[in-house]
Amino acid sequence: MTKGKSSPPKKFQEELKANELLKTDINSITEQDFRTIIVKLIAGLAKSIEDIKETMATNNMENKNRHDESKNAINEIHNKLEVSIARIEEAEKRISDLEDTIIEKQEADKNRHKLIQEQERRVRELSNTVKRNNIHIIGIPEEEERGKGAEGVLDQIIAENFPNLGKEVNVEIQEAQRTLLRCNLNRPSA
Secondary structure, three states, rough: OOOHHHHHOOOHHHHHHHHHHHHHHHHHHHHHHHHHHHHHHHHHHHHHHHHHHHHHHHHHHHHHHHHHHHHHHHHHHHHHHHHHHHHHHHHHHHHHHHHHHHHHHHHHHHHHHHHHHHHHHHHHHHHHHHOOOOOOOOOOHHHHHHHHHHHHHHHHHHHOHHHHHHHHOOOOOOOOOOOOOOOOOOOOOO
């Protein structure tokens, strides 16, 4: 038993025998011893090759498992990325649709505003034709009034004729109308 405990490991013994074989003079050993040493060396090499194969197989399996884990992780990340991209595309589509809706509503509001202004103009014209007791401003051509409107012409007249009135009191014209020039042939003009 003491011999087994003190002896070096088998692999070390085989390496030692190989080193001894290289150091020893081949002519000094017998052919039988040489063959025995060679057979032991070949057996040791075969055992070492088997150990290396097992180690490599274990390493290959570990590497394959790591590779599979990495591949699964990459696929999982890829799937999450695809889901995120799909969500982003859906959000962009919704945003685009909302922007289109906003633009359509803005255009509709502009058209509605234009229509309201046109209707207000028509109401003003109708109101002007219906009301007869209006002030007729002599000396102001209708073309000038069309550019500024009746309110604008009245503001200008007040500013020219009553300069202090505009500064003291804020005079705001509520409505000014112009009657159409209808000549009544039976009535004398003034």
